[in-house]
Amino acid sequence: MFDPRRYQDACAQLGLGRDKLEEMIAMTEKQPRRRLAHPVRAALIAAACLLALSLTAFAASPAGQEMIHTLYVTYRVVSLDPDAPQPSTGTVTVTIDPATGDAAAQDSYIVWHEIGEGDQAVPTTVPGQTGVLEFDSDNASAVIQGQEGTRVELVPAQTGTFHYQAAE
Amino acid sequence: MTDDTFERLARAYGDTVFRVAYHALGNRMDAEDVVQGVLLKLYRADKPFASDDHAKHWLLRVTVNDCRKLLRAPWRGRTFPLEDFDGPVTPPEDHSDVLSAVMALPPKYRMCVYLYYYEECSVREVAQALHAKESTVQTWLQRARQLLKRALDEEKEETRDV
Numbered sequence: 001m002f003d004p005r006r007y008q009d010a011c012a013q014l015g016l017g018r019d020k021l022e023e024m025i026a027m028t029e030k031q032p033r034r035r036l037a038h039p040v041r042a043a044l045i046a047a048a049c050l051l052a053l054s055l056t057a058f059a060a061s062p063a064g065q066e067m068i069h070t071l072y073v074t075y076r077v078v079s080l081d082p083d084a085p086q087p088s089t090g091t092v093t094v095t096i097d098p099a100t101g102d103a104a105a106q107d108s109y110i111v112w113h114e115i116g117e118g119d120q121a122v123p124t125t126v127p128g129q130t131g132v133l134e135f136d137s138d139n140a141s142a143v144i145q146g147q148e149g150t151r152v153e154l155v156p157a158q159t160g161t162f163h164y165q166a167a168e
Numbered sequence: 169m170t171d172d173t174f175e176r177l178a179r180a181y182g183d184t185v186f187r188v189a190y191h192a193l194g195n196r197m198d199a200e201d202v203v204q205g206v207l208l209k210l211y212r213a214d215k216p217f218a219s220d221d222h223a224k225h226w227l228l229r230v231t232v233n234d235c236r237k238l239l240r241a242p243w244r245g246r247t248f249p250l251e252d253f254d255g256p257v258t259p260p261e262d263h264s265d266v267l268s269a270v271m272a273l274p275p276k277y278r279m280c281v282y283l284y285y286y287e288e289c290s291v292r293e294v295a296q297a298l299h300a301k302e303s304t305v306q307t308w309l310q311r312a313r314q315l316l317k318r319a320l321d322e323e324k325e326e327t328r329d330v
Contacts, residue, residue: 002316010267011286015183
């Protein structure tokens with residue numbers, strides 16, 4: 001049976017101890033008052049705003065766009081002409097997700113190249129609104145092999161890239 | 169708040185804050201951390217307290233809130249070896265079974281039992297401190313008593329068998 005009196009006696013023994021309380025009071029009194037923290041907080045907020053502005057400006061710049069595309073823009077090839085990937089002849093028609101038709105892609109000069117063999121890059125034109133990329137392998141030294149579901153990464157033209165990677 | 173008022177309230181209610189935190193968190197180290205945080209909030213509190221009772225109830229609420237924050241913290245699940253743990257200030261042997269039984273209750277019941285039976289708060293005051301309805305507090309108390317009765321009866325039977 002629960003006996004409140006016994007419980008009260010037990011609780012009365014629970015305590016911080018004089019030394020501990022003294023230590024805590026001493027530590028607390030050393031803490032700065034809240035009014036001293038305000039300037040620090042304001043400075044931190046100002047720094048955060050400046051950082052946000054800088055990041056926005058960087059994101060809008062060509063270098064920023066390039067970095068963002070390099071890091072984040074990934075497209076999926078939804079279909080690929082199965083007869084086309086030949087070393088010397090043929091045309092590769094790739095249908096890419098509608099997202100490929102964004103402004104960066106339309107204005108960019110892009111190339112296909114095999115991952116890991118960048119020197120074999122093949123310049124071609126940008127698909128534009130259609131989202132279709134035609135690759136004439138007659139002009140290519142690259143061997144393009146792919147299949148439906150191949151992952152394609154879009155990077156701005158200056159770095160000359162429209163990588164494609166083997167399907168995972 | 170003046171340093172004198174702070175020190176007087178800290179001395180008067182430091183142990184109370186510790187006991188509330190200890191009941192909520194179940195170990196001394198976390199409870200001491202909470203006491204430190206609550207005392208800091210008291211030191212920085214701009215509001216004047218109408219009475220010591222007012223200050224005490226403010227401290228109880230702040231302590232309960234801080235304990236809840238700590239219980240929700242993602243690093244709460246950390247463990248440490250028993251050897252590193254200096255343990256609670258243990259109550260006398262003849263009372264430890266009651267305290268152990270209370271500490272084995274779920275946290276909301278423990279807090280409820282502590283505030284009601286030790287701090288002698290009314291159901292209304294307990295409800296305010298725990299941010300719950302009075303009827304909920306009454307239910308918690310009733311369930312806690314049932315659980316305690318069962319636990320203590322079982323313990324008594326085990327002792328008798330041995």
